[in-house]
Amino acid sequence: MSTQFWTWIFVILTFGTYITIAWRSRVKDTKGFYVAGQGVPTVANGAAVAADWMSAASFLSMAGIIAFAGYDGSVYLMGWTGGYVLLALLLAPYLRKFGKYTVPDFVGDRYSDTARLVAVVAAIFVSFTYVVGQMRGVGVVFSRFLDTTVTVGIMVGMGIVLFYAVLGGMKGITWTQVAQYSVLIVAYLIPAFAIAGQLTGIPIPHVSFGRVMTELNAIQRELGFDEYSSPFVRNSQLNVFLITASLMIGTAGLPHVIVRFYTTRSVRAARWSAFWALFFIALLYTTAPAVGVFAKYNLLQTVAEQPRADMPAWFDGWEETGLLEHTDLNDDGIIQYTPDEATNELRIDNDIMVLATPEVAGLPGPVIGLVVAGGLAAALSTASGLLLVISSSVAHDFYYRRMRPDATEKQRLLVGRLTMAGAVVIAGYFGVNPPGFVAEVVALAFGLAAASFFPTIVLGIFWKRANAPGAVAGMATGLTLTAAYMVGVLYLGVEPIFGISPQGIGAIGALINFAVTIAVTRATPPPPEHLQQLVDSVRYPSGVDAVTPEEIGR
């Protein structure tokens, strides 16, 4: 049976599961819609965070980027996991104790309504930057494997998300994400273990990829490339440091990740949720470097210095999508792959590595179908989490908290559902007209999150003296300077300062935010007594009363 047949089977099966789960977890109130009624068990919440977190970028692009960047790809591995340590130790338990619905809720209650507004704008800005990357992921998968146009693929994906996000809000999203995590992790691990066994006889990729890497180093030397494992080839040491830091701080500052810790049953559950989340994420993230090595080794073995006429069917398949390209510069019918632009004949897009690897390794059809379903699960689960943040920012933080505090529960839920549907449609538009490269666009969102939310929230918890003028000034300068540097270097041809890459500027932006918040706070009066009590109340899981007893201390 053909690969495409298997792919359809897996896609239909998994999509059917998501719809069933969504129908069974539909909600009737805003608490269910925004924080799943705060009733999600710890391990399930961990799996949901992991699925929410691991996007099309993690699943489709990351191993590919690492395959081409070698050691320098470590920034993504450390950056996108190390942030959870910050999140678990500095944010999650306190925000859970605070116990409301969104990140702007905390910023607004802790500081002021102006700060809330800045936070709302930042949350929408960051989430939209990020959701764009997911849409392109869905498009790539559908066009290559299901013979549809990108537009049809995105319509189908959006239809599914629309159904479960509008119906079940956070509750529907959480439980579908648990299913999506299961699909994506199985889809990622099976080919990795199979290829590890095939190449080395030891079917545990984490143990055996060192040996393959030694051979890969030798092949790369022969072709004239730097060794795979040698550091600082593409990025300077300074940039590796700064990009890692930006991704870590950004991870801890991303609203769609933070908000997941509002959904647990208690402060204790929030801490353990963070543990399970990173545990589930680490299963994929420790496997990705092995996949990168295997993919590159197999590809170079099959393709480099081989006659074009001998290439297997997958080569033509990917060439049709334009993600793989061979231009026979010297007309010898052989594929030359070199570091020199003038003689290199092969161009490979990072995004295809994970999807192409099972085919390159000659794994059977069902495995390929499973990987496709996994890629879709990763993209859809992240998209839905982000859409919830966008919808709650508009419907809860803006409409309810600012415009219509007297809105009834029913009106609020309706506005929540409508903005959700609106956000899905806009995201779908970006999917059809995608700007740029999945992981790069996503990496910029991290810089923005790092420079805006993280310092403000951390100071709000750990420094009672931090006040509203400080927070507003800090967030605004951090966000503006970071965004300006990114736009300047990427689009306006501004010379990078000290060679700092736009991906690494978020760490500097966060430092600036910290410095500005502290300086402005010092120059202005301390916050009122009831806010200092609020800080006190979030620091202790129980036994310390908060200012708004009806919301906290349940």
Added chain:
Amino acid sequence: MTEDAKRAYWRRNLRLMVALLSIWFVVSYLFGILLVETFNRIVINDFPLGFWFAQQGSIVAFVILIGIYAWRMDKLDEEFGVAEARHQRGGGR
């Protein structure tokens, strides 16, 4: 909860946090980035050690660090009587 107990609880919390974050910094930024070339001279099971810390070791360490934090904080909450009531069915492992 008395003011003294509150201060003591918070100080213990901060001390644990600083200790764990120091390890967090050492395994990733120090071993994996700043000293990577030095560590790469040691090769174990075909892995240069600096590279291994950057792509495997640091991630494993992060998981363990959060586990230790959640476990120690459970103990601390109980010791100071600020653990949440049972009916909240707070998580478990």
